[in-house]
Structures are given as C-alpha cells and as structure tokens.
Amino acid sequence: MKxxxxxxxxxxxxxxxxxxxIAANYSEMEIxxxxxxxxxxxxxxxxxxxxxxxxxxxxxxxxLIATK
Numbered sequence: 001m002k003x004x005x006x007x008x009x010x011x012x013x014x015x016x017x018x019x020x021x022i023a024a025n026y027s028e029m030e031i032x033x034x035x036x037x038x039x040x041x042x043x044x045x046x047x048x049x050x051x052x053x054x055x056x057x058x059x060x061x062x063x064l065i066a067t068k
Contacts, residue, residue, distance in 0.1 A: 002026045006042075007034040007061055018042050022049035031064045039064065 004021055006014035014033055021029050022045070031046075033039050039055060039062040046053050051066035 002029040003032070004029065005032045006038070007032050011038070014038050014042055015045060018045050022046070022051075025068075026066075027068050029066050031066065032061055033064065034061045036062070038062075 002021060002024075004017050006017055009017075014031075018031055021031070031042055033042055042064055043053050043055065046064065046066045051068055054065045056063040056065070
C-alpha cells in the first residue's frame with residue numbers, strides 16, 4: 001500500500017499529490033490529511049478517480065484508505 005502524508009502541507013499540494021497517486025494507478029493507498037476540509041476534497045478526488053474510500057479520524061489527522 002502506498003502511503004502519502006500531506007499533513008502540514010498547504011493547498012493545493014495535498015490535491016496535487018493525490019492526483020499524482022491516482023495517475024500512478026495504485027490499487028491501494030493511504031492518504032493522511034490534517035483538516036476536515038482537505039479530507040473532503042481528497043475524498044471527492046479519489047472517488048472521481050474510481051476509488052472506494054474509507055476514512056479514519058485520528059487525534060489530529062484523517063486517514064483516507066482508497067482501494068480500487
């Protein structure tokens with residue numbers, strides 16, 4: 001599984017890294033984000049890319065598990 005940690009990055013970097021991962025066509029990936037709004041944006045992007053998404057909220061971040 002490919003893990004992408006976007007915590008601490010400013011927009012639009014989390015979305016750009018997610019787009020690169022979608023283009024690489026990983027079958028499974030985990031994307032870490034540090035805000036609710038970024039979580040929603042990344043989730044939408046992953047779903048548009050054909051991924052099923054599960055979200056886990058940690059103490060200070062969100063983990064989006066994407067599978068195809």
